[in-house]
Amino acid sequence: MENIEETAVVIVGAGPAGLAVSACLSLKSIPYILLEKEDCVAPLWKKHAYDRLHLHLAKNYCFLPFKPHSPSTPTYLSKDEFIQYIDDYVSDFDIKPRLSCCVECALYLEDERNWNILVKNYASNGIEIYRAQFLVIASGENAKGFIPEIEGLSEFKGQVIHSSEYKSGLEFHGKNVLVIGCGNSGMELAYDLANYGARTSIVIRSPFHVVSRELIRLGMFLLKYFPINVVDSLVTFGAKTMFGDLSKYGIHRPKEGPFFLKATKGRSPVIDVGTVSKIKTREIKVLPAVSSIKEDIVVFENGQRQAFDAIILATGFRSTACDWLEDYCYVLNDQGFPKNRYPLHWKGEKGVYCVGLSKMGLFGVSSDAEQTANDIAKLLHAETDNSKGKYN
Ligand SMILES: Cc1cc2nc3c(=O)[nH]c(=O)nc-3n(C[C@H](O)[C@H](O)[C@H](O)COP(=O)(O)OP(=O)(O)OC[C@H]3O[C@@H](n4cnc5c(N)ncnc54)[C@H](O)[C@@H]3O)c2cc1C
Numbered sequence: 152m153e154n155i156e157e158t159a160v161v162i163v164g165a166g167p168a169g170l171a172v173s174a175c176l177s178l179k180s181i182p183y184i185l186l187e188k189e190d191c192v193a194p195l196w197k198k199h200a201y202d203r204l205h206l207h208l209a210k211n212y213c214f215l216p217f218k219p220h221s222p223s224t225p226t227y228l229s230k231d232e233f234i235q236y237i238d239d240y241v242s243d244f245d246i247k248p249r250l251s252c253c254v255e256c257a258l259y260l261e262d263e264r265n266w267n268i269l270v271k272n273y274a275s276n277g278i279e280i281y282r283a284q285f286l287v288i289a290s291g292e293n294a295k296g297f298i299p300e301i302e303g304l305s306e307f308k309g310q311v312i313h314s315s316e317y318k319s320g321l322e323f324h325g326k327n328v329l330v331i332g333c334g335n336s337g338m339e340l341a342y343d344l345a346n347y348g349a350r351t352s353i354v355i356r357s358p359f360h361v362v363s364r365e366l367i368r369l370g371m372f373l374l375k376y377f378p379i380n381v382v383d384s385l386v387t388f389g390a391k392t393m394f395g396d397l398s399k400y401g402i403h404r405p406k407e408g409p410f411f412l413k414a415t416k417g418r419s420p421v422i423d424v425g426t427v428s429k430i431k432t433r434e435i436k437v438l439p440a441v442s443s444i445k446e447d448i449v450v451f452e453n454g455q456r457q458a459f460d461a462i463i464l465a466t467g468f469r470s471t472a473c474d475w476l477e478d479y480c481y482v483l484n485d486q487g488f489p490k491n492r493y494p495l496h497w498k499g500e501k502g503v504y505c506v507g508l509s510k511m512g513l514f515g516v517s518s519d520a521e522q523t524a525n526d527i528a529k530l531l532h533a534e535t536d537n538s539k540g541k542y543n
């Protein structure tokens with residue numbers, strides 16, 4: 152029994168979401184334990200993001216609770232500036248995450264009315280058990296890279312990496328590289344590869360919106376005053392004027408608008424960083440879906456075949472919360488996202504909360520964290536009348 156540590160709240164994941172909840176709880180003097188499986192905070196940003204990354208949204212949409220960005224930072228922060236902000240956040244709020252602690256199982260015991268959390272400590276190689284009244288799922292929408300099933304992929308003769316392992320195009324100079332996936336990662340990695348002198352191709356298999364970051368900024372502002380369909384029409388008109396008809400290059404726009412798709416399906420518009428002009432000049436070649444791979448040859452759905460030295464899978468990410476949360480179905484769907492629809496997504500039953508799973512970026516992270524901490528504080532205060540000082 153003595154090796155079970157008790158606290159009010161256990162938070163799984165020390166990315167921006169876990170850190171934001173920690174800060175909010177700490178300001179309310181609510182005890183918590185923050186568990187992170189990797190050896191640093193915000194590893195998505197520190198270890199799994201490419202060098203040239205800048206935030207796509209202006210800084211007034213990308214801050215955590217109680218710490219707006221300094222006026223001296225640029226409107227669109229670089230990866231390093233955002234990491235500095237995160238590190239400052241950790242010291243400002245005196246957050247002490249337990250690193251290299253991977254949550255393997257979280258189970259709610261009805262008779263105890265507590266969460267029991269089983270943790271593998273990679274540093275000590277031991278197993279630890281925590282007990283808490285509240286559990287916060289802050290393990291992220293991007294917990295693992297998604298590797299699609301493509302016939303022959305595992306036998307491909309060249310290098311295969313996921314976008315989360317890509318740093319820069321330096322090592323690909325002069326090579327034939329295929330980027331599979333045309334979300335924000337794929338489009339930006341293709342641009343970076345071409346800049347470094349790689350012969351670059353990108354697979355585009357579905358329609359998507361290409362916009363500029365200024366159009367998205369304008370759209371975010373207009374959404375405060377106008378309905379989504381009006382803003383979508385304006386932004387789409389702006390994007391068509393800016394980029395022209397891209398259908399002859401294999402880029403088609405969906406029927407639904409960019410903000411509508413973000414709000415309903417979580418699909419982000421692609422914010423162009425210069426890829427489109429490289430596609431127009433054919434410096435980046437657009438190819439259709441892959442049907443199979445044989446040795447170093449990739450066969451495409453139109454029958455075309457081409458040899459490549461490397462494949463970058465910019466095929467997105469998956470939530471892994473269902474892997475460690477027992478009986479997840481009362482709070483999560485099978486994809487590891489909240490079962491309740493926005494704006495009620497953040498609260499589950501039995502004292503479990505979802506922070507950062509609303510597909511609303513850092514803006515959503517902050518709002519979920521504040522609502523979660525407020526709710527926990529309310530429930531604890533209601534309780535203190537009956538049993539005082541349980542955690543102090
Ligand atoms: C390349 C890239 C760029 C992005 N740029 C922007 C942007 O400009 N603006 C924006 O708003 N959003 C952006 N996003 C979205 C971004 O994911 C979020 O804004 C932000 O990182 C989410 O924070 P999070 O804490 O929810 O998730 P994460 O940062 O993924 O943190 C989750 C943490 O949980 C840990 N974890 C997972 N499972 C366990 C476990 N079982 N036990 C212990 N720990 C665990 C992980 O190691 C991770 O550290 C970007 C995403 C990517 C991939």
Ligand SMILES: NC(=O)C1=CN([C@@H]2O[C@H](COP(=O)(O)OP(=O)(O)OC[C@H]3O[C@@H](n4cnc5c(N)ncnc54)[C@H](OP(=O)(O)O)[C@@H]3O)[C@@H](O)[C@H]2O)C=CC1
Pocket residue numbers: 204205206207208299300314331332333334335336337339354356357419440441465466467468
């Ligand atoms: N600077 C920034 O702020 C950045 C932000 N981000 C954000 O991070 C999140 C993740 O982005 P990203 O990594 O691009 O992932 P996404 O999930 O947004 O995109 C994945 C892409 O891979 C495609 N894909 C998946 N499987 C296959 C397959 N078998 N064959 C061909 N294509 C396939 C998808 O196409 P389909 O639709 O057909 O399935 C889609 O185009 C997003 O929210 C994004 O906006 C990412 C990079 C930079």
Ligand SMILES: O=C(O)C(=O)Cc1c[nH]c2ccccc12
Pocket residue numbers: 207208367410413419420510511512513514
């Ligand atoms: O980078 C992303 O994909 C994000 O999730 C940030 C984001 C939140 N809301 C948006 C609306 C349009 C474009 C990006 C985002």
